[in-house]
Amino acid sequence: MKGWLSRLGLRAIMLGYLAVILVGPLAIVFWRTFEDGFAPAWDALTTPETLNALKLTLIITAIAVPVNTIFGIVCALAIVRRRFRGKGLLNAFIDLPLALSPVVVGLSLFLLYGQDGWFGSWLDERGIDVLFALPSMVIATIFVSLPFVAREVVPTLREIGDEQEQAAQTLGASGWQTFWRITLPSIRWAVIYGVILTTARCLGEYGAVAVVSGRLQGQTETATLRVQERYEAFDLAGAYAISIVLALIAMLVLVAMTVIRPKEEAA
């Protein structure tokens, strides 16, 4: 009797916790957005600046994700298959973006690429705009979403071992053929899962990009920056509309994660 009660009790605590913190707030936003129907929300969403912001977010993500995917795979291969000193330090550097405040990230990039920064004058001379322009936003996004692919691939690679690759070598496959036909397919679910996490992080980045972008409307405003901007402009509907889009994408991400996770664990 007591066991049954405490089990329900715990379940209630957990569900209550999730409802209060996560589900409730999200549900309210959905409700408020479509309170007056679909059309106002659509109008708020399809203003040129907002569409630009969404486009910019997608462009940055489209650059950052492949870069971090390649880095993640090469890094994981180096960590798992190669012997070298300083692996601990390497791991620490890779994990660092997870523990750093986005504002700190933004500031450090600001100090590196800004006018008075280390690269500032060099870039100025060549007329290259990094800060307050796309390049710095891409760099910031790459920084904060760096670890995900590597962290997913490392344990999988370790688990698989390299016997299949040795077999491929004895069968005449070159290094590239072995990587493409044997290694990559064997880690594909880990890579996909890592890509999903990286994409979600890129789409949701706010703090670092806020610092380096200068938040110039229509030019260096991402979707997340636009949400903030609309709120400050007292356009709550506009802010909500973009938020809904981002929330829907987030839910798609959750679905993808739930579907892919078991495949990754089975491999």
Add this chain to the structure above:
Amino acid sequence: MSILVRNVSKRFGDFVALDDVSLDVESGALTALLGPSGSGKSTLLRIIAGLETADWGEILLAGKDATALAPQKRNVGFVFQHYAAFKHMTVWENVAFGLKVRKRPKTEIAERVDELLNLVQLQNFGHRYPAQLSGGQRQRMGLARALAPEPQVLLLDEPFGALDARVRAELREWLRQLHDVVHVTTVFVTHDQDEAMEISDQIAVINHGSLEQVGSPRELYDNPASEFVMTFVGDAQPLGESLVRPHDVDLLHEPADGAVEAMIVRVTLLGRDAKVELHNAEGSEFVVLMTRDQFNAGGYWRGQTVWAQPHHERVFATSAGDLESVSS
């Protein structure tokens, strides 16, 4: 194709895996590298394959120096103890891999894969994935895969080690038959002396990184070069100053020259053999095996005092690490 191993040495940190090993592998023969765990036999096999590099020495394949050659270029087939199956490919694709990598025409690949699947009796399993096969089937696939690109040498690393005893025995016999058909120079690593004795043409016994002896199964059994070989290939036990095999001892009812006095402590009848356990004067035990006929004719019983006279016993004098053998 012949394999020549010349003065190969390899260490892993402080551990000496191979110490100046030289070996001639007969072309076309089925050769076993036999030794206990950690003896270096797998390391040697992998050095021949190019999966490891020796610290010193050379490997010559068909007379040409292959020491610096990558495994891809050596044209050796390798079969792994745990199959190393390409899990994301079907059986058919696994077997075809070596040919696809060499960019052979599709029709040629199809022909060869079908031929091999038939050879290893997996013709109905081509579309299955390795996870759907039993251990024995996976290993047969491994063999077909290794043979597909027509290697000049086939190397097997404890190929049946992960299988249960019955399957092991079946596949062992089957490997011998395969070799008789395919005739490729084959080297396999095992710690199981029965396996080596049963199917190989030539056995190389390795212990602690050194080659103890190379020869046919019969040579190794009849003329072991060291105490290790004698005890590892077949049974042997000390009797007096020498080592003798359990079947090579006569039990006499009277003292004789070279015979050791002993008392029978136990008699067990094992099928067609009789096992007689004895204690000698110092109290140490030894075992004599004889046929039932011999036993019945000899009139032995428990508690009886007999004199054990060895035949073909061998003495290996050990001084300063050198081994000499003296035969009787």
Add this chain to the structure above:
Amino acid sequence: MTEVALNRPARSGASRDRAATALSLGFVTTFLMVMVGLPLAALTWEATSEGTQSFWDAVSSPESVAALKLTLVASFAVSLLNAVLGTITAWVLVRDDFRGKTVVNAIIDLPFALPTIVAGLTLLALYGPTSPVGIDVAFSRTAIVLALMFVTLPFVVRTVQPVLQELDPEIEEAAHSLGASHTRTFVRVILPNILPGILSGVALAFAKAVGEFGSLVIITGNIPFETEVSSVHIYGRIESGDSSGAAAVAVVLLAISFLTLLSIGVIRHIATRHDR
């Protein structure tokens, strides 16, 4: 034993290997140096460029101290809350079964998937001036705790879940057969095993909370000395052009991040000592 004549080193294969290692490592290290190392170096440089006195002044200004205190206290509180609630959540997800469990399990990851600014906005919608249930905690310290709870929710859950999953049920059965009650079994048998998981989850949550920015920007109002956390304080300094002041406080946060990462490594090391 043998003549040395034919002995020669057979190193070529090994050197092929070493070249590949050097190449991949070179790429990885260069990438990390450029993307992570250099910016952080520039940050540390800037923070100390005007001397230790200036660094100290920036860090110990009343506003900065207030922000830091608030940040640390709030993060600490939230981490402890997470330790309890996160463990309960993990427990229910592993041990209990009910319809919709898969959905609930998926929702846990929402804070990973949802942008922080959106999170802040949704919390404002439910717990702010326009709240349909009449709760208005916007622009208060409660809002900080709420927002931090949101973004740190998954951490302890996800670090404890796998450990609970792996836990051999036979250990508990053994304890029960020896007469231990459920509570006692939990405290003496289960808890010690999941404690490292809880602790690393807490450390991750703490690190995230200390640096959190996006979710706080809207709902807290960023009132100095009241609801301004360090990350917002740094942002303010950047906006007003005080780069070195901002950098000084940022370096403090950086140090906290480093230390937290280190402690996670230590926890992991201690946790696996029984497996060695």
